[in-house]
Amino acid sequence: MARKGNILEINTSGFPWKDVYLKLNRQREFQSRIFKDAKTGYFSIGEFYPNNNLLIRKLRTAVLQARREGCTSFILDLRGNPGGNGHSFDRLLSIFINRSTIPYLKNERLKVSPWTLNDYDFLTSDMLGSVIEVPSQHINKTIYLDQQLYIPGMQYYVLMDKDTSSIAASFCNILQYNGAALLAGEPLRRNALKYGETVEARFGISGLYLCVSTVEYDEYTRAVDGVLMPDIAIPYIAQDYLSGGDAMLDKLLEIIESNPIN
Template identity: 40%
Template sequence: MKVSSYFQRIHFIFEQTKRYNPKEVLTLRHIVMMMVSFVSVSIFISCNITNKVNYEYISNTKSDTLTLDKINEIITAIEEVHPNIYADVGKNSIDSAINAVVIRNEGVLLNNADFTLEVRSVLDLLHYADPHLVYYPNIQLRPGDYNPRKYAKRIPRFPFDLFNINDSLIIKTSYAEPLQKGDQILEINGHKAEDFAKYTYSEWRSVGGNIIQMQSQLVYDELFNIKINRKGKEQEVIVKPIPYAKWTGERLYQSKLIHEYKTGYTKILKFSSNTTILKNLKKGIVAAKENGYENYIIDIRGNPGGTGYKLEKILSLLSPKDSLLYMESQIVKVSPRSVNDYDFLKNHKIGELVQLPDSLIIKHIPLQEDLYQGDMNYFVLIDKSTGSTAASFANIIQNNNIGLLVGEPLAHNALMFGDVTKVSKYQNMIVSTMQYNEYTRSKDRQVYPDIYIPYVAKEFIQEHDPILRKTLEYIQHPKENNLMK
């Protein structure tokens, strides 16, 4: 299981034990691990509300200190399980960053969010090497005779999801009038947008309102006074929070025909319920072909991953090949956690790096010939927050010449690590336990688009989806558009 930044971007791992049919894409073990990781993080990101929130239970008290011993404990916890955390940064650089943050915070009391942010001034150097590595705060509640977990789940969420473009927060989806898609958030209850943006990870192009709220823990009020920029005009609106139980979010998948450009389109927000995604994508491709369309867009921007279950069937829709080149090798660090997953590691010492035997690696993805839907020009939309399973999907498409990637490069080392575990050290942490070496087109194993379209904040304020519009214009008039990388 390979999970990318912050909320587990789960990378599909093909069969890694002889107990299962080698044609199965995801083992039972990895399905269970995926579910455990998802549930553990859902405690953080979900706010299932059935009753009115009592705000007196929510606290933002500065009650913790950050010491050298605490940071060293956090670093040691990472080193114990991560196979190559210093892939792109030397330990000396980490030690220097640790000394700086300890000196800066000597004797300073911090709340959960700021404790996390200060630790991240060190860990973000490692996050660049592995975008799966994420450190995030517990919800801070007042002490008392009540169940903290119960009240943590009652916290209402901001009534919107966002685009994060160079720290400009632009509404992607609104769940409360009069907020609209394209509104730029300037302030919320007196806190400027940059106050919220600094708590999130800059490469997350799409971020849920509840995520940015929980990371910053700045606003829990019963009303949100929001200052926005709507197409160049500033205004203030007052909205109520929404209970998570009433929040539906975007559909995980949707297909449509864009007749003006004679193009089919499927949005996959997350690789979840892949059986339904398979049916939905197949239906969309069939409809496009019946209309005589030759171009099809698969949009996985902001897709954090999910499960790899039946992903080989989804890929079978797109390619007539017998199999697709996928994984070259995998490396795991021997630890008490990994020994429980792989029996052969019991013969190795704790801390040792071990390459998985070829019998446990799926080097080629087997396809089903009967699922292939015929020739089509495929364009896959990606961005920096396309991760894990989605990142691998994009890489497989490009490396096997199935279609063109459109958008911006994936996060650095988006393909390289995964199979995460949750570690609790003062706050919460997600750490990779496996290093992957996928076959890629580029020598540095990074994923770059074939057609580069950057994110520009002012464009998202003026129109709903400039990336999609530019992609469609390229499809319609490829020779007139200078978008090729």
């Protein structure tokens, strides 16, 4: 680098390419909008990460900005979200639920395999191949929330579709069960991870790979026969998308606008 005729040599440590790729994806992914006619804010989350702190900061900023601009409703878009990591989910849920604690799991089952044997100290090699009930003391039955993160004054909606899965499906389930948001869109095929479920995950620039769940969660839920139903059913109809718009989102905005809170 040349500055005032002097050549300066600058060295930086840099970052691993996978970390850079992940950070760039995160910055592009979180889309925030305000639909003034419907007095509604909007935020989309394509997946959850090993560190969700940036996501939480951007989401809270979007909700607060929408409230400052007179919005009384807020849409969180989780369509196509394959899940990911539940890091800081207690803080994420705290934005929407004004309680100190909420119930989460009734029970948990685990498939004992070479991959899980070393993850739990109560497993032994003679259990290999078995599906066992996880002892109560090892189950996160309750989620503790930070009430200082809660943002009041909003009717929250969550857009979901058949491809909303894994921890994203659990997130939808928790919000519905606790009356914190109305779910809109398509029914989910499941409300929580099930043993043997195949989950898509993202790995670097190579794209997606598949992993298989070794656990099964029995969540507190309003699901019917294991299927999480939306409070506002908006089926996906291909013809509605031929114009290049977003028919499901447009329909939800139409419903919100026709039923104003204030």
